[in-house]
Amino acid sequence: MDIYKHGIDIGLQKVNNNFFLTMKVKGKLTHEDYETIFPILDNALEGITQPKIKALVDCSEFEGWELQAAWDDIRLGLKHGNEFEKIAIINNKKWLEISASVVSWFIQGEIKNFENEQEAFNWLDV
Incomplete structure (x- = not known):
């Protein structure tokens, strides 16, 4: 039997002296995936005044959305x-680069695409 994995793995990663929100997006995302993600993100940010999050989103296994x-x-x-x-x-x-430019309309911070994790963390760590 084949197993089909989809969803978002969320974590924190420390690189040098900074913490980053990390997300690994897999497969085709569903509404149910977001129903799980919303409360996790809400709880993580609860009580933090003026959060300034730096995030790494790995979409190398992402196939799209319902x-x-x-x-x-x-x-x-x-x-x-x-x-x-x-x-x-x-x-x-x-197509993900184009999607990221659309998402940037709703995000106050900077969004940039990278081909590998090292380049991405170097940019985030500045």
Whole structure:
């Protein structure tokens, strides 16, 4: 039996002296994936005044969204967009670069695409 993995792994990673929010996006995201993500992110940010998050989002295994999940992604940007200082996206797909530019309309911080993790962390760590 084949196993199909999809969703978002969320974590914190310390690089040099800084902590970063890390996310690994896999497969095709569903509305149910976002229903899980929203409370986790809300709880992580609760009580923090003026958060300035630097995030690494690895989309190398990302295949896209279901229609409602795409809307959920926009809702996430509208709700938490002003809390991000920088978002580094690792991807190898042109359509993801275009999607990232659309997402940037809802995010106050900078968004930049990278081909590998080292380049992404170097940019975030500045």
